[in-house]
Amino acid sequence: MSNPQQLRYSKEHEWLSAAVDGVSTVGITEHAANALGDVVFVQLPEVGDTVTAGETCGELESTKSVSDLYCPVTGEVTEINQDVVDDPALVNSAPFEGGWLFKVRVAEEPADLLSADEYDAHIAG
């Protein structure tokens, strides 16, 4: 698996796209999706919610477990991916593309987001 170079990553295995007009897209990494197994339910924040970096903002349910979704940045949610709500398997089949989770207008980024290479090292460690 390869983690896209243009994204940045949290140690909790979320990815964050570069902002376009101040808005970034958030998802979970392929590594995280593989560790979860088949995702069957996603609970996302709502549009308009303020989310805070490092805090939980949703849940991902797989066959064996439920996992918290952590927000990699602080900001306001501008859009959620209804396709992934309707078909959570997108998280497994296309975690970096059609399986994105929500978009956020970034107010503040934590200093410790990882580059793709740093994230590779993090999950290898």
Added chain:
Amino acid sequence: MSSSPLRRTALDALHRSLGATMTDFAGWDMPLRYGSERDEHVAVRTKAGLFDLSHMGEITVTGPQAGRLLDYALVGDLSSVGIGRARYTMICREDGGILDDLIVYRLREQEYMVVANASNAQVVLDALVERSAGFDAEVRDDRDAYALLAIQGPESSGILTSLTDADLDGLKYYAGLPGTVAGVPALIARTGYTGEDGFELFVAPSDAEKLWQALTEAGASAGLVPCGLSCRDTLRLEAGMPLYGHELTTSLTPFDAGLGRVVKFAKEGDFVGREALREAASRAEQNPPRVLVGLVAQGRRVPRAGYAVVAGGEAVGEVTSGAPSPTLGKPIAMAYVDAAHAAPGTPGVGVDIRGNDEPYEVVALPFYRRQK
């Protein structure tokens, strides 16, 4: 958890070469899944799946009083089991609490094989050895003598037929016979834990890889896939089959678990737990304890073991197993629920899922029954 290293089955290298995600199960490093556990589940329901179950604990009991010993040590009537047949049974404590559920195969007149859950194999072995005092019978630890492969699903009979001369048509459910599969000596049993037709093959560990490869090749065109323990759990849950540590524990008797039928009071001689089980039976009849029921979600959030079942704001039970059901397309659970709320269709029953009361429908078990 103990810090001792995980035990590996004879197929360990093969699982890794197939890219399996491994998990610690009762001290064994076992395949959890190879790819998508949902795809594996569906393969077993519609085609066939191949499992490594070598963690299961085999204990051989031999001797002139082997049957008598098992009648005394277990709750079933094992001396009445015909040669070549198997029986689902339990081993209980003196107080009636369930130590394990077991499948016992009668291999010969004076030879039985007891198959225990991996997590309880030592406990069962110790109990059988202790209870064998005074019987002309020998209890032998055969955990390392066998690898266990299971082929399960509607295509399994056809796949296995191509690899053996054994009379599979004559092999009934819950029967086992010695034979040869792909040139490998095997005990061929028509048993499983999936709710589908299927076979369990007990072989020497040194033959396990050869047998796995032969089954994989023979099954490829029929859609056979390797399957991990994750789908085994959802398959047995849909089939309403209990899992020790979830639906069965030492604090429950077979009657509490709705499985009082495995206790054979009519058999000859005394058996461990008889008095306590008699009381448990009458208690269950007069003042039923909680009842094991099925729950089907109306929403999409998944109940997990330990979650409270609620009605009218009160806890009325507890989930013992829960998972998204690939067959039903909804979350399902087994739960012990107060008798007043246990009837199928009882209104107002929910599960407290992390603080939210989610509506659930009470249904009779099993959730899934194969078409014969």
